[in-house]
Amino acid sequence: xxxxxxxFSAGPCTLPxxxxxxAQKEFVDYQGAGMSLIEMxxxxxxxxxxxxxxxxxxxxxxxxxxxxxxxxxxxxxxxQFSMVPMNLLGANDKAAYVNSGTWAKGAITxxxxxxxxxxxxDGESDNFTxxxxxxxxxxxxxxxxxxxxxxxxxxxxxxxxxxDVNVPLVGDMSSDYMSRPxxxxxxxxxxxxxxxxxxxxxxxxxxxxxxxLEHTNRNIGRYLRYDIQEEKGSMFNTPxxxxxxxxxxxxxxxxAEGGLxxxxxxAIKKSGLLYDAIDGSGSFYNCPVEVASRSHMNVVFRLPxxxxxxxxxxxxxxxxxxxxxGHRSVGGCRASIYNALPYESVAALVDFMQTFQKTxx
Amino acid sequence: xxxxxxxFSAGPCTLPxxxxxxAQKEFVDYQGAGMSLIEMxxxxxxxxxxxxxxxxxxxxxxxxxxxxxxxxxxxxxxxQFSMVPMNLLGANDKAAYVNSGTWAKGAITxxxxxxxxxxxxDGESDNFTxxxxxxxxxxxxxxxxxxxxxxxxxxxxxxxxxxDVNVPLVGDMSSDYMSRPxxxxxxxxxxxxxxxxxxxxxxxxxxxxxxxLEHTNRNIGRYLRYDIQEEKGSMFNTPxxxxxxxxxxxxxxxxAEGGLxxxxxxAIKKSGLLYDAIDGSGSFYNCPVEVASRSHMNVVFRLPxxxxxxxxxxxxxxxxxxxxxGHRSVGGCRASIYNALPYESVAALVDFMQTFQKTxx
Numbered sequence: 001x002x003x004x005x006x007x008f009s010a011g012p013c014t015l016p017x018x019x020x021x022x023a024q025k026e027f028v029d030y031q032g033a034g035m036s037l038i039e040m041x042x043x044x045x046x047x048x049x050x051x052x053x054x055x056x057x058x059x060x061x062x063x064x065x066x067x068x069x070x071x072x073x074x075x076x077x078x079x080q081f082s083m084v085p086m087n088l089l090g091a092n093d094k095a096a097y098v099n100s101g102t103w104a105k106g107a108i109t110x111x112x113x114x115x116x117x118x119x120x121x122d123g124e125s126d127n128f129t130x131x132x133x134x135x136x137x138x139x140x141x142x143x144x145x146x147x148x149x150x151x152x153x154x155x156x157x158x159x160x161x162x163x164d165v166n167v168p169l170v171g172d173m174s175s176d177y178m179s180r181p182x183x184x185x186x187x188x189x190x191x192x193x194x195x196x197x198x199x200x201x202x203x204x205x206x207x208x209x210x211x212x213l214e215h216t217n218r219n220i221g222r223y224l225r226y227d228i229q230e231e232k233g234s235m236f237n238t239p240x241x242x243x244x245x246x247x248x249x250x251x252x253x254x255x256a257e258g259g260l261x262x263x264x265x266x267a268i269k270k271s272g273l274l275y276d277a278i279d280g281s282g283s284f285y286n287c288p289v290e291v292a293s294r295s296h297m298n299v300v301f302r303l304p305x306x307x308x309x310x311x312x313x314x315x316x317x318x319x320x321x322x323x324x325x326g327h328r329s330v331g332g333c334r335a336s337i338y339n340a341l342p343y344e345s346v347a348a349l350v351d352f353m354q355t356f357q358k359t360x361x
Numbered sequence: 362x363x364x365x366x367x368x369f370s371a372g373p374c375t376l377p378x379x380x381x382x383x384a385q386k387e388f389v390d391y392q393g394a395g396m397s398l399i400e401m402x403x404x405x406x407x408x409x410x411x412x413x414x415x416x417x418x419x420x421x422x423x424x425x426x427x428x429x430x431x432x433x434x435x436x437x438x439x440x441q442f443s444m445v446p447m448n449l450l451g452a453n454d455k456a457a458y459v460n461s462g463t464w465a466k467g468a469i470t471x472x473x474x475x476x477x478x479x480x481x482x483d484g485e486s487d488n489f490t491x492x493x494x495x496x497x498x499x500x501x502x503x504x505x506x507x508x509x510x511x512x513x514x515x516x517x518x519x520x521x522x523x524x525d526v527n528v529p530l531v532g533d534m535s536s537d538y539m540s541r542p543x544x545x546x547x548x549x550x551x552x553x554x555x556x557x558x559x560x561x562x563x564x565x566x567x568x569x570x571x572x573x574l575e576h577t578n579r580n581i582g583r584y585l586r587y588d589i590q591e592e593k594g595s596m597f598n599t600p601x602x603x604x605x606x607x608x609x610x611x612x613x614x615x616x617a618e619g620g621l622x623x624x625x626x627x628a629i630k631k632s633g634l635l636y637d638a639i640d641g642s643g644s645f646y647n648c649p650v651e652v653a654s655r656s657h658m659n660v661v662f663r664l665p666x667x668x669x670x671x672x673x674x675x676x677x678x679x680x681x682x683x684x685x686x687g688h689r690s691v692g693g694c695r696a697s698i699y700n701a702l703p704y705e706s707v708a709a710l711v712d713f714m715q716t717f718q719k720t721x722x
Contacts, residue, residue, distance in 0.1 A: 005395030009402045012602055017389075020397050024388040028381045034366030034681065036381050038561035038607075041370045041684055074435035074563065075584055078598035082582025110582040195599050200399035202435060202563045202601030221443025221471040223436055237439035238556050240563030241373055242603055246399075320395065323402055 006345040009323035010153055010298060010336040011175070011196040014345075019249045038242050047241060051234075054248035061251050061259055062178050064207050071206040071226065072234040072244055076193040077103075077174045080204055081110035084147070084170055084189065087216040087226045089115035093144035096120035096167065098137070100159075101128040101152035102329065107172060111147070120146055128155040130290035134164040143167045145188060151176035153196075154327040156300035156334065157293040162186060168209075176297045177205070178254065179339055180264040188212050196297070197263075197339045199247040202240045254339065263339050267296040270337045270346045274299045277350040284357045302332045309333055312356055321349050367706040370684040371514055371659060371697040372536070372557040375706075380610045399603050408602060412595075415609035422612050422620055423539050425568050432567040432587065433595040433605055437554040438464075438535045441565055442471035445508070445531055445550065448577040448587045450476035454505035457481035457528065459498070461520075462489040462513035463690065468533060472508070481507055489516040491651035495525040504528045506549060512537035514557075515688040517661035517695065518654040523547060529570075537658045538566070539615065540700055541625040549573050557658070558624075558700045560608040563601045615700065624700050628657040631698045631707045635660045638711045645718045663693045670694055673717055682710050 007014045030037040033046060040047050051072075058070045073079070084107075089095055094116045097108045100123050111117045120139055121132040139146065145168050151158040153175040163169060168188035177192040188209045195201035206226070213227045222228050228236055254263060275294060278285040278301050286302045287294065303309045309332060316324050326332035337346055368375045391398040394407060401408050412433075419431045434440070445468075450456055456476055458469045460483045472478045481500055482493040500507065506529050512519040514536040524530060529549035538553040549570045556562035567587070574588045583589050589597055615624060636655060639646040639662050647663045648655065664670045670693060677685050687693035698707055 003390065003393070003395050007396050007400055009400070009405075011599065012400055012403060015397065015400055020389045020400075024385055027385040027388060028378075029364070032364070034364050034683075035368050036376065039368055039370070039373055039375055039381075042373060042562065044370075044684075074437065074440070074601075076435065076598045079435070079582070079584045082585060086582075106583075110584075113580055113582055193599060195602075200601075200603050201403065201599045202604060219474055221440070221447075221474055222467075223440045223471075224443060237437045238372060238554060238562045240435075240601065240604070241556075242561050243563060243601070322395075323405070 005320045005322050006348055007322050007341070008335040008337065008345070008349070010327070010334065011193075011338070012201045013196055013336060013338050014341045015199070015246075015250065016253045016340045019246070019253050022249060023246060037245055040241070042235060042238050042241055050245050050248055051239065054244050054251060057248060057251035057255065058205055059207075061254050062207070063181055063184070063260060065184050067210050068184065068207045069210050069213075069230045071208060071229050072239055073204050073206055073229060074202065074240055075204065076195075076201070077172055077191060077204050078106065080172070080191040080206065081107045082114065083224055083226070084191070085111040085114035085117070086220050086224055088144055088170070088189070088212070090144065090217070092142060094118060094140055094142050096139055096143045096146040098132060098146070098148045099123055100131055100149050100157065101155040102327075103152055103154070103172060103174070104147075104149040107147055107149065127288075128152065129157065129288055130293040131157050131159045131161075133161055137163055137165060139165055139167060145170045147172070150182075151295050151297055153298050153336070154330055156287070156289050156295045156298045158295040158297070160292050176295070178260060178263065179267050179297060181260055194243065194247055196336075199250050200243055202243040203247070205247070250340070266339070266343065267337070270341070270343055271296040271299055273346050273350055274335060274337070277353055281353070281357055284361050285353060297336060297338055299335045299337060300326060300330075300332060301334075306331065308360060311360070315356060316349070316352055319352055321345075321352055366681045366683050367709055368683050368702070369696040369698065369706070369710070371688070371695065372554075372699070373562050374557055374697060374699050375702045376560070376607075376611065377614045377701045380607070380614050383610060384607060398606055401602070403596060403599050403602055411606050411609055412600065415605050415612060418609060418612035418616065419566055420568075422615050423568070424542055424545070424621060426545050428571050429545065429568045430571050430574075430591045432569060432590050433600055434565050434567055434590060435563065435601055436565065437556075437562070438533055438552060438565050439467065441533070441552040441567065442468045443475065444585055444587070445552070446472040446475035446478070447581050447585055449505055449531070449550070449573070451505065451578070453503060455479060455501055455503050457500055457504045457507045459493060459507070459509045460484055461492055461510050461518065462516040463688075464513055464515070464533060464535070465508075465510040468508055468510065488649075489513065490518065490649055491654040492518050492520045492522075494522055498524055498526055500526055500528060506531045508533070511543075512656050512658055514659050514697070515691055517648070517650050517656045517659045519656040519658070521653050537656070539621060539624065540628050540658060542621055555604065555608055557697075560611050561604055563604040564608070566608070611701070627700070627704065628698070631702070631704055632657040632660060634707050634711055635696060635698065638714055642714070642718055645722050646714065658697060658699055660696045660698060661687060661691075661693060662695075667692065669721060672721070676717065677710070677713055680713055682713055
């Protein structure tokens with residue numbers, strides 16, 4: 001497609017063009033079945049194959065060990081903010097949370113409805129410009145889990161040192177999902193919405209350690225129970241067929257591109273190019289985030305004034321560099337450069353930034 | 362498409378071919394934007410227009426009065442089984458349920474986790490072959506709502522007389538959603554999954570009476586709160602973009618076809634053709650459902666033996682009449698004939714039934 005634009009949206013966002021074209025081709029008549037995949041029973045052989053492949057690939061691409069099950073659940077990461085404490089927190093347990101920004105705060109707010117929650121670390125006083133080191137985390141007795149947000153989409157920070165603590169981790173990985181390896185042995189549960197690195201919006205992928213499912217709470221509605229969803233292979237009710245289908249295609253693309261290693265390599269390369277341009281601009285562009293905590297997915301930066309930021313975003317848009325506005329809660333600029341965003345898009349942005357600086361410095 | 366098959370799936374199921382073809386055409390590059398709709402920010406102007414149109418059309422096509430809000434929520438009808446009592450049931454309330462079959466039972470099971478629940482009527486002793494009349498419903502004091510399932514997908518029965526009671530109704534309408542007018546004044550809340558009459562799987566549409574949102578429970582996770590979802594226009598978090606987009610297209614198709622009246626007219630015509638064929642077969646085909654309660658969406662029928670049923674389904678499949686197997690929990694045959702299934706498909710099925718009878722009677 002010749003007129004494809006550079007799309008720096010924070011999510012939903014750029015998907016691999018080859019995936020889109022393939023899905024388009026088979027959209028009306030799936031594999032000669034005489035109907036679309038989205039018209040088929042989710043218990044039939046076609047979708048069964050699609051769902052199985054997506055589940056196997058999700059574990060394979062992310063390197064999840066055999067003692068984890070993968071669940072496909074509706075409601076995005078936001079519903080997981082409730083489901084995690086609903087399922088995991090017992091009456092005598094506490095849950096520890098790292099308050100690293102907007103998304104962590106959301107997880108904390110919802111968890112407080114379902115149990116005893118405290119902050120193991122609070123980044124508010126640093127204005128959420130960095131992630132904590134392990135030795136800064138304060139854990140109390142009877143802590144069931146420590147909840148972390150691996151990447152804050154709005155603040156543009158990421159966990160660079162996985163917590164070294166003696167309680168299981170639960171991780172919201174929505175905005176850097178499957179962009180780097182993770183230390184599985186530390187985790188009881190990993191979750192994230194798919195609408196950034198993995199596919200179209202409408203689902204969360206949850207990896208849960210099988211052994212904890214024996215001890216999760218039972219006195220909750222069945223859709224919300226991890227044990228039931230696992231037992232039913234995420235088909236307790238009609239699953240989001242199209243989203244699972246597209247997830248499978250994106251995972252296949254990731255595997256063909258070289259898997260998690262390649263994704264991480266590209267993320268370092270793309271974000272490095274952009275941070276170098278920012279740092280090399282003599283403070284015309286400025287990233288407020290502590291260097292070690294800088295996100296490889298969401299690169300936030302400011303210009304000398306809000307007027308220049310507006311001009312920058314407007315002129316970038318005219319140059320087909322889209323969705324560079326920072327989140328409304330923090331302002332500034334943000335380039336989200338997820339797995340499927342081509343290197344060429346980042347290079348085009350850096351070119352534009354340099355030209356813009358020359359004209360406006 | 363010349364090789365399109367007759368698809369009697371209970372859901373996901375047949376969608377209008379024109380809708381599929383239109384979506385295919387604009388799948389990779391949406392309206393010349395240089396990206397797919399599923400790659401766009403859900404806060405951007407393109408999706409904003411799509412979501413608004415779908416919301417307006419949902420109310421318009423279904424004839425919902427102004428004092429109802431429409432919500433697009435993930436998790437299907439099954440998550441509503443929990444959300445309804447979570448939000449609506451106070452500590453001193455009771456909830457009455459009509460036990461009309463498999464889906465009602467599910468709603469009852471989940472509601473029991475969240476409050477005081479009793480059965481206003483139980484169809485189990487009739488083997489779920491009919492719906493109750495109003496004078497059969499037994500309501501207790503302090504009943505917050507009476508929950509009904511307007512159509513049981515598996516049993517093939519539908520409510521033919523809307524309950525005339527002095528408590529608000531809550532209705533699960535998943536399997537006959539927007540196929541007939543409903544008495545809105547009786548309802549506080551109407552919900553249903555979209556994957557039968559309205560679009561691809563992955564969402565429930567919920568109509569909620571605005572005035573009750575002042576009194577819903579607040580001590581629950583935010584995704585699960587009707588008041589928050591309403592205040593945020595169902596965009597508290599990233600919505601299922603593609604499902605909403607397709608829902609809008611299906612609603613537009615419904616409107617162009619003549620709206621709810623036409624849908625009801627067609628449903629009566631299609632189901633009538635099929636029930637006439639069954640009733641006129643001299644008991645070769647047999648529908649176990651009481652005549653007044655017969656579903657216009659899911660037509661269940663038996664043959665003289667299970668062997669003949671298997672043969673019937675196998676030979677129908679070879680004649681491109683697909684997915685006629687009854688639900689595994691009840692056996693037999695079932696033809697689901699939702700809004701988008703053409704009359705010609707039902708006519709082809711009836712032809713096949715007559716031929717099959719001649720050969721096998």
